[in-house]
Amino acid sequence: MPSRKLRPGEIAAELPTTFDAGLYFIGRLRTPWARREDCPKNSGESQAVCTIELDPRYADGLRDVETVSHLIVLYFMDEAARDILLQAPNHYKRPHGAFALRSPARPNPIACSVVRLLRVEGTQLEVLGLDCRDGTPLLDLKPYFASIDAVPQAIVGWHAEEQG
Amino acid sequence: MPSRKLRPGEIAAELPTTFDAGLYFIGRLRTPWARREDCPKNSGESQAVCTIELDPRYADGLRDVETVSHLIVLYFMDEAARDILLQAPNHYKRPHGAFALRSPARPNPIACSVVRLLRVEGTQLEVLGLDCRDGTPLLDLKPYFASIDAVPQAIVGWHAEEQG
Numbered sequence A, B: 001m002p003s004r005k006l007r008p009g010e011i012a013a014e015l016p017t018t019f020d021a022g023l024y025f026i027g028r029l030r031t032p033w034a035r036r037e038d039c040p041k042n043s044g045e046s047q048a049v050c051t052i053e054l055d056p057r058y059a060d061g062l063r064d065v066e067t068v069s070h071l072i073v074l075y076f077m078d079e080a081a082r083d084i085l086l087q088a089p090n091h092y093k094r095p096h097g098a099f100a101l102r103s104p105a106r107p108n109p110i111a112c113s114v115v116r117l118l119r120v121e122g123t124q125l126e127v128l129g130l131d132c133r134d135g136t137p138l139l140d141l142k143p144y145f146a147s148i149d150a151v152p153q154a155i156v157g158w159h160a161e162e163q164g
Helices: A056-062 A157-163 B056-062 B157-163
Strands: A021-023 A027-030 A049-054 A070-076 A084-087 A110-121 A124-128 A136-143 B021-023 B027-030 B049-054 B070-076 B084-087 B110-121 B124-128 B136-143
Touching: A049 A056, A049 A136, A056 B084, A070 A124, A070 B110, A084 B056, A110 B070, A110 B136, A136 B110, B049 B056, B049 B136, B070 B124
Parallel strands: none
Antiparallel strands: A021 B021, A027 A049, A027 A136, A049 A124, A070 A110, A070 A136, A110 A124, B027 B049, B027 B136, B049 B124, B070 B110, B070 B136, B110 B124
16 A cells, blocks of 8 residues: 555555665754745755754764865655655646656655755754755765766756746 | 774764664666775766666656656665774875765765766666666665756865865
């Protein structure tokens, strides 16, 4: 049985019965949005200053992070359905695959956001560019390297077509 | 006890005794490198064509992926130590925090690589830009949106200084 009522055109997968690996929640993201419905549709629509609270157990991992201008933040979208593969979000004209969307709903609901780092104070990081619910579990922080991560010419064909 | 012998200057964390969430391995990455030691140091150093083999169970999630020029690939670095927070890789002059490095060793060893999509054939995707071991478990595929993911002006201060 799918994890939520399917919309017309949607298809859900039968997920495996066991997991293959485990995740630690290493902190929490503090944002102005208490519920999922309140969140901006994507990080480009938000200029709110948010706080990443790292569990002090991992404090040693922050050495030199303050020299980084932008971070890749991986976090766990713990309210997302994991089984809906063909999805029909209300704001698009037709269904698209989970792997062609940035929707939270996917087999491993891990989001990947690029944020601007404003300040590090102990294990708290002030950043610009998050768009998730307050209290969202943090999975990882990585330095953003323009040389490997920036592809300004990248194109999402179906999206350009829906907008055009 | 740390998961591998620490190098001088390194610090390991005491990890929690239980996981907070689970991951599904949704496919495998096929690359020319059988062992971790053979892999290029980063994706910028590799122009090998690699194949992403998605488990056919998730095939419906690929709808419209063929219209995307670049994908974000999340994969699980299953041979990495998870507890080493302050790290002294051989190719850097001094130790840096795991969250200031793209090293596989981190509490949640999830890599995030941007690849160019060459071709989709069924549940096999030919891509350019992977640098991991053959057989590495796949966690997620996302379309790369230049509007939110491309930050050409990003700076990693400690790295620029070590190179400079």
